Amino acid sequence: MSTAQAAQAATLHQAPEARPQHLTRRLKVVLAVLLVAQFMLAVDFSILNVALPTIGRGLGFSLSGLQWIATAFALTAAGFTLFLGRIGDLAGRKKMFIGSIALLGLSSLVGGLATTPGVLLAARVAQGLATAAATPAGLSLLTTAFPEGPLRQKALGVNGALMSAGFTTGAILGGALTDLLSWRWAFFINVPVALAVVVVAPAVIKESRPTERPRLDLPGALTVTGGLLAFVYGLTQAGDHGWTSGHALLGLGLGVALLAAFFLIERTVAQPLVPLRTLGRRNVAWGNVLGLLAFVTETSLVYLLTLYLQDTLGFSPLAAGVTFGVLGGGTVVGGLLAPRVIAKTTLLTPLVAGALIQAAATAALVFLGTTTGPSLALLLPATFIGGIGNMLVIVGFMVTATSGLPDAEQGLATGLASMSQQVGITMGTPIMSAVVTATTAGAVTPSAIHHGVTVAIAVNAALVLLAAVLAAVFLRPRGTARRGRALA
Structure with missing residues (x-):
């Protein structure tokens, strides 16, 4: 019997009360608290992007130092995820989650009040550390609160949709707050949300940690x-x-x-x-590779299209951000659709089909022109469809990489998934930026930017197609395929 079959058999023999078939009132509140926190964390990855020039002028950042507003956050968020995920396993995931959200609220307040570059960068480092701790802890609490099967798939689907929508929402919200109020509100907006989560979470979330607490490696x-x-x-x-x-x-x-x-x-x-036996599972190893590619491609596509909209079509930062609302709508649709696809087919279907849909939609963007009307007529439907495909892959990756594992290994599994997500978000933009830079050879004219962006979009589509091939080859179920089957 395979690991996945053994896990399914164990699940089937649980008492009915341990396996709720629908969302109870408490589970709805737990889900709401965790989703609000994860959405806020996703927003923080992009909310400052369009505000960077304004922040630089306001606090006196040098041109070379301006990049560190984003880099300080990305480095700590990606680098410490696995380590702090294991600390959460040892100290308690609930404690880690609540404490890190409190740190996020406090560091956001400090960042909003900052009057010097040093204070702002320190706040961004603290925000990154809070994100590195809260993301795996929140995902572990979600996967242990919801039993493996349809309920967990539905919860992960909504979670994935809100996380991806949060990334695109951050671009819109950052532009609106900067234009209408001040860049400082891109920090302040976290404070009341974090406070609400810290107040409600202790009463509704149960503590979760492995039965046997391993020593820290x-x-x-x-x-x-x-x-x-x-x-x-x-x-x-x-x-x-x-x-x-x-x-x-x-x-x-x-x-x-x-x-x-x-x-x-x-x-x-x-x-x-990271026990190598866990990393050696097909679902854990290849699921995380696919998740990495999914986040590398879609988040970097937002960067490429931002360049295109502003530097080729002449959009304002706010107008460019609003345009990504269509992409956000596609991710929400994909997140709601993914659990149904998994339930009616296999875990392989959303991974392969989603990647093929995203690859086709991304490849269509190669034909973007230099005039606004025809370009938007192509860009809007293509990004909507691509968002659906990308979210099918992301939810498929989350379910695949955390299936067939005992609760004791959920912290590790969700830590790896969180690391793939955050490293992917961080890697995508510099990779595509390097492609654009190499293609344009330093030229910054609208036509040069247009050419560089379309070449990078072609590379982006090729990476998504690679994800579809990897899923089809390495995650094909052994033996007879079963509906909703976990791959292990």
Whole structure:
């Protein structure tokens, strides 16, 4: 019997009261609290993007220092996710979740009140640490609160839809707040939401931690965290200065070396941070590869289309942000549709079909022109359809990468999924930025930007097509396919 079949058999033998067939009142409140928090975390990834020039003028950032407003957050959010996810397993996921949301609210308040670059960057580092802790803890609480099956698939579907919608909402909200009020409100808006979550969560969320608390694998934690920090730093430097930049090469090289050391350590320690038997599961390993590609492609597409709308078509930041509302609508539709697709077919269907839909919609954007009317007539439906496909992949990845695992391993599984998500979001923009930079050879005319963006869009579509092929080859169920079957 396979691991997935054993997990399903164990689930079927649970007492009926342990496996609710519908959302009870308490589960609805738990879901609402976790979803509001995850949506807020997703918004924070993009809410400051369009406000960066305004912040730079207001606080006196140098041109080279301005990038660190985004990079300081991205580095810590991506680099510390796996480490803080394991700390949550040890200390208690509920405690970690509530504490990190409180830190997010406090750091957002400090960021909104900042009067110097140093204070603002410190607040962004704290926001990144809070995100790195809250995301895996929140996902672990969600997967342990909802039994494996339709309820969990539905919860993960709504969660995925809101997270992706949050990324696009951040671009819209950031532009609106900056234009109508002040960039400071891009920070302040987190404070009342975080306060509400901190007040309500203790009463409705149950504590969750493994029955046996493993020791912390400190060498593994240090090498994986350092490796991710170095690798993400190298990617951001490559996006800003090109792949031959000394800082980019140093960061990427050091990151690869530390991550290689991490895998060697995990093979020898008694209680590894990431047990290789878990990472060796097909659903965990390949599910996270697909999740990484899904986040790399769709979030970087927002960056590419922002360049196109503003530098080629001449849109304002607010108008460009509003345009992405259509993409956000597609992700919501995809998130609601994905659990139904999984229930009626297999976990492979949303991964392959979603990637093919996203690849086709993205490839259509290669034909964007330089005039507004015809371009929007293509861009709006293509991004809506692409959003549906992308969210099918994301929900399929979340369910696949956390299925067939006991509660004791949910913290690790959701930590890996969160890391894939956040590293993907961080990697996408510098990779596509480097493609645009190489294609335009430094030219900044509207026609040059248009050419660079369309070449990068073609690369983006190719990566999504690669995801479809990887899913079809490596996640095909062994034996007879079953509806809703977890792959392990």
